[in-house]
Amino acid sequence: MKKTITLVLSALAAILVGCGKAPEAKKLSVFCWSEYIPQSVIDQFTKETGIQVSVENYASNEEMLAKLTAGGGEYDIIQPSEYVVEALIAQKLLHPIDKTKIPNLSNIAPQFLKMSFDPDNSFSVPFMAGTVGIVVNTDLIKDDIKSFSDVFKPDNKGKIVVLDDAREITAWALLSQGLAINDMSDANLDKVKPVLANWIPLVKVFDSDSPKTALLNGDVAMGVVWGGEGAILLQSDPKFRWIIPAEGTHLFIDSLAMPKTAKNVENAEAFMNFILRPDVSKKISDAFPYTNPNLAARKLLSEEQLNNKASFPSDADIAKMQVFRDIGTQGSKIDEIVTSVKAQ
């Protein structure tokens, strides 16, 4: 009995003292997108701080959510996109950030701070941003492509690769009808269903992981792909051209955040601050050419990198882009619509 009381008391004491105060182990567990944080950056962090980093990868926000909410792993850092940050904050699943520990936050361009999904960056710091746009192989396509409607024309049947992502495709269809990207009401879905029924049969390949492959291999002549993938294509061959759709497009912002269950909060904050350091952020841009929100890092990038329109759209273009909001269970409906059109 005495033993039990002692145990309970010591457990209470531990809770009262709080895990933040006890010295943290030199460990950090990172759960991030595949192909997003170069291993050299992780190694450098360990070398500078002595903190051992274990990395696990995921391929979609939902995969991360599934593992996180199932309580499978104990993660200190996750890398959610904007609409997932919003949902995680709403469900009180994120740990607040002590911003005094992250002075490098001042390197971030103001347009990527204080965004609607986390109005004072209490829970997230921007990692990379990016967009979705059209890439065209000008050797094979002579038409002047300006918009989603130009891509999804019967003439282009069998020449198109798109992201294998029901929400993205539906968002483009909404944009083509002049509707808001996040208004996934049943009425709007009814409006875009015939558009999707026209578009989807024209597509040759659905690939979210590496849509550039089908373009590089010549299997398709144009695509609607992530900005980072587009940037790599532009670097590899001048025959590829990047177009921001006239209807507007989707701007995504991937952040670093800590789950509520994070064990090594101070290490995680040190990692966030490290990632936002200009020289480190530049390395990430070198490997994965997305839109770097870090102004100090942009100064270190080459002229060629900065002029890559797929990496760095103009401010005027960005102003026309829209950010995803969480749509909850409506995601299943979109998935069903897209699958039903594919299975025709």
Added chain:
Amino acid sequence: MSLIAAVSGVHDSGGYRRPPNLVAWLVLMPLLAWLFLFVIVPTVMLVVVSFAERDALGRIVYDFTLQNYIRAFDWLWLKVFLTSIWYALLTTLICMFVGYPVAYTIGRAPLHWRGLLLMLVMVPFWTSFLIRTYAWITILSKDGLLNSLLVSAGIFSHSAEILYTPFAIVLGLVYNFLPFMILPIYTSVEKLDNALIEAAYDLGAGPVRAFSQVIIPLTRPGIAAGAMLVFVPSIAMFAITTLMGGGTNPTIGEVIFKQFTSGRNQPFGAALGTILLLIFVLALWITRKYREED
């Protein structure tokens, strides 16, 4: 090989039966523990989840509902099931027609050749399945090896569309599952009694009749086992259909995968998975029945 024998039931005909003693149970323990942990527990979890609901974040909410099953019996998802069954059937048939002669040749080859020939069937398994699938993409793409070869040899005037077609899907499936057909048929062929074939000839049967009425029935357990081993995994295979088929024609494996990831709907995915499981049980039961009739 023992797994194949266990699935096909090649060895279970005849023999005496008595209840296993303590030592036998101890020997069986690891297998039973494995079955319990990795077959029974996950299956029960799958079935339980299939009757649950989910919240906006995709978390499972344990409120009993039949909604997932009602939704699963919509024509849309049935069509996806039928597509997958069609691909799997086609794959099984092609594997049978391609695999049988190979297995027969290996099984009837001189003893010292058999090991080497079997090894050649197994060698591709030493490389990761995904790497082999990506290799096919490099071979079949429009600017790929095969097309460049055919065009430069003057056989084709321009590159043919091979990759990202249903043909590529079936090719990928056949390529990956062919050894699962060859190996069980080989075990049947190897045990084939030559005297029976000679007897067939002595009794006036021609080669066609000897093959169709003696050899085929004798190797039937191997064919049935091979068919199961090819049919079952190829229904649910989604990596090949997405990578080599371009993901334009959804298969059930792909749809279930998406429910567990981007669809944020694990209960619905679990319901589809349970239905798939029932299809397998049915297929297994039919092959058992078919074998018992012999």
